[in-house]
Amino acid sequence: MSKVVQPSIEALRSPSDSERTRVAPLWLRLGFWICVLIGVGAVARRVIAFVHPSNSAPPELAALDKAFASHAALTLAHILPALLFVLVTPLFIFRKSKETGWPDYALFLLGVVVGITAYAMSAYSVGGWVERSAVLVFNTLFLYSMFRAYLYMRRGELLLKRQWLLRAIAILLGIAVTRPVMGIFFATSPLTHIQPSQFFGIAFWIGFSTSTLIGEFWLRRNYSQ
Numbered sequence: 001m002s003k004v005v006q007p008s009i010e011a012l013r014s015p016s017d018s019e020r021t022r023v024a025p026l027w028l029r030l031g032f033w034i035c036v037l038i039g040v041g042a043v044a045r046r047v048i049a050f051v052h053p054s055n056s057a058p059p060e061l062a063a064l065d066k067a068f069a070s071h072a073a074l075t076l077a078h079i080l081p082a083l084l085f086v087l088v089t090p091l092f093i094f095r096k097s098k099e100t101g102w103p104d105y106a107l108f109l110l111g112v113v114v115g116i117t118a119y120a121m122s123a124y125s126v127g128g129w130v131e132r133s134a135v136l137v138f139n140t141l142f143l144y145s146m147f148r149a150y151l152y153m154r155r156g157e158l159l160l161k162r163q164w165l166l167r168a169i170a171i172l173l174g175i176a177v178t179r180p181v182m183g184i185f186f187a188t189s190p191l192t193h194i195q196p197s198q199f200f201g202i203a204f205w206i207g208f209s210t211s212t213l214i215g216e217f218w219l220r221r222n223y224s225q
């Protein structure tokens with residue numbers, strides 16, 4: 001007589017049930033919201049500097065404002081989709097249903113634009129090859145993660161799609177982590193005499209590695225089978 005195999009409780013759980021157990025700790029959720037705020041603030045600061053160039057900004061900031069104004073169209077093509085990306089991100093992360101919805105499609109579309117324009121922006125990079133190398137590494141990782149997520153979505157493997165999209169988001173939010181690092185370099189530059197051209201690249205490497213590693217650590221703890 002053939003034995004009837006009973007499915008385990010785990011197997012009967014829908015992806016959305018098991019998803020609900022993966023609640024990020026408070027420090028990570030706080031860090032996420034701070035990154036979103038920094039991203040929004042960075043875009044707002046840049047758009048305001050385009051519309052109302054300041055005459056009273058410190059010389060280092062004024063030089064940066066001038067540099068970005070020299071390729072304003074490309075900068076806007078990068079930062080406006082980037083702004084939308086970070087605004088849609090919470091809708092994807094905190095949505096109850098884990099089925100594919102419009103935020104997923106919006107993230108794929110905006111992510112491609114942000115990634116391609118980030119490569120183009122790095123042609124003018126303030127931090128030279130140190131910054132450019134960070135962009136090549138992390139932007140490529142970001143686009144690769146988006147691509148894997150898209151493939152899993154097409155195959156209907158929703159948990160893997162979510163995992164790779166979260167990885168992409170963690171990498172992208174590295175841009176927000178670069179900002180406080182740059183802030184520290186700016187604040188200490190009267191003592192250290194280090195210029196933006198010297199510290200932008202270091203800040204990019206620190207910011208993107210930090211967010212990528214934190215994201216990876218959390219994903220491996222919570223999503224590995």
Ligand code: HEM
Nearest residue numbers: 039042043046082083118121122124125126127139172175
């Ligand atoms: C994969 C993610 C991203 C990469 C690789 C990236 C890369 C870059 C690069 C290379 C530049 C030019 C910097 C320079 O000229 O030295 C830049 C500028 C900029 N990016 Fe991104 N970016 C990313 C995502 C974002 C996000 C999510 C935001 C905000 C929502 C953002 C906001 C800005 C702003 C405002 C600028 C203009 C410079 C400034 O005002 O500081 N970027 N980005």
